[in-house]
Amino acid sequence: MKKIILLSGIALMAANMIAGSVPAMAAQNPPLTKVTFIQEWPVADGFWIPWILGKEKGFYAQEGIDLDIVAPPTVADTMKFLGTGRADVAFTTPMDIIFAKEQGAPVTAIGRYSKGNNWGIFSNEGKPYTVAELKGKTIGIYNDAWTKAQLAMMLQSEGLTLNDVNMVTAADDTVPLLLQKRVDAITGITTAEGTEMVTMGKQKPEFLSAVAHGVPDIPILMFAGNQSWLEKNPQLAKAFLRATQKSIAYAVEHPDEGIQAFSDAYSKAYDPVYITQQWQDTIPLLSPVDNQSLKLDIDNWNALLNAVSAQNMVKNTLPADQYFTNQYQP
DSSP states (O other): OHHHHHHHHHHHHHHHHHHHHHHHHHHHSOOOEEEEEEOSSSSOOGGGHHHHHHHHHTHHHHTTEEEEEEOOSSTTSHHHHHHTTSOSEEEEOHHHHHHHHHTTOOEEEEEESSSSOOEEEEEOTTOOOOSGGGTTOEEEEESSHHHHHHHHHHHHTTTOOGGGSEEEEESSOSHHHHHTTSSSEEEEETTTHHHHHHHTTOSOOEEEESGGGTOOOOOSOEEEEEHHHHHHOHHHHHHHHHHHHHHHHHHHHOHHHHHHHHHHHOTTTSOHHHHHHHHHHHHHHHOSOOTTTTOOOHHHHHHHHHHHHHTTSSSOOOOGGGTBOOTTOO
8 A cells, every 4th residue: 555655656756847848848948939931042152151051050949930932023123022011021132122112112121131232233254344335235124123123223333324335134044144135134143144144144244343333332122011010029139130141140150051951951942052053152252251241231222222313213212220120239
């Protein structure tokens, strides 16, 4: 009888310990909050490597975030998703933010991706153009606000307008247009179209830098948030940027892991040679990664808004600080 009582007591104590541990464990591991992150492009590219790797390493989960990385149907849909609340945060461009704000969309830039503007015009190796020589030429472009805005600024530096060139819109990639000689030049960035010309075209393309021809040196890719979501979830927004900064730093320091994580997630998106080269080309634009890496600069925004205003790209521009905020910075 004593043995039975003793065993019963031990069983009861064990049951109480297990029951008591359940809420404790739940407190230590609260449920993750889903954050929908809409991308800038309908097809995965190497720029996404930091958050792909960061999600795999658990950096977002450590901040209480279940990150949902979503590709838009077209390049023109990113701001639609963000403005309508179908996404919480976005990977986008400053011009898309400006145009969205003009339409009354509740969007705000909350961080930058790189540290400068590496956009411009590419032509085949051995066939360089000046801006003035682009008159009458056929140029492959993308159907997004940033592309047309920057091209217009470049042309204006030589007294030209978009009407002085023939534009051919590519659905998702301008490079084949150039390699097939269907156009004289294409728009793009050194870490995408420039990379593709090297890896797929097997050539070192000629590059006409936008910054050298009237375009402000503002990073072309940024993180933005839906204003209503930001106001309701300020700590979650900060957590998102903390995890993103940590993810960028880790991806820069461990490029092979980043490339492998991308391959595991999007093996059919691009070939390994391209992604490897693209990430290697991107790393210098992100380095060094520190607590100022994502910070937005009001001087850059003022320069961009002045250029936009001078070319009447929008009816009215707002004060620069109404397009961005640093209050969610890590």
